[in-house]
Amino acid sequence: QSVVAIGSPFGLAETMTAGIVSATSRTITAPNQFSITGAIQTDAAINHGNSGGPLIDAATNTVIGINDQIESDTNDNAGVGFAVPIDSAKSVAQTLIAGGTVRHAYLGIRIADVSAGARVTQVVAGSPAAKAGLKVGDVI
Incomplete structure (x- = not known):
């Protein structure tokens, strides 16, 4: 599945990179040790500043995820980026908009x-x- 990631890496606004979905249903752990399950893995270049930008299915122009983090020993893009699936992001957004809170174990x-x-x-x-x-x- 071909995808594009959009963001502002290193302050470079409106940057788009291309890649594929490398895997789905990954569990990723943020620097604060909070784990996110069901993440989308991509080789589209995701760097600092891409977080929060969309991961888009190139064939349908549909947002499939929200760029979140990379896996790298050097903090630079190593071709292993992750996005939170859009359905998960929508669920959290709807809860927050309704005045609720989201709790995670x-x-x-x-x-x-x-x-x-x-x-x-x-x-x-x-x-x-x-x-x-x-x-x-x-x-x-």
């Missing part, structure tokens, strides 16, 4: 799949998981 851990369940690979200090006594290496 947060444990404060990172995990890896293992045959017995999920192995805890990181516990954020002060998080609910830390307060409950979860430790790196625990299998849940």
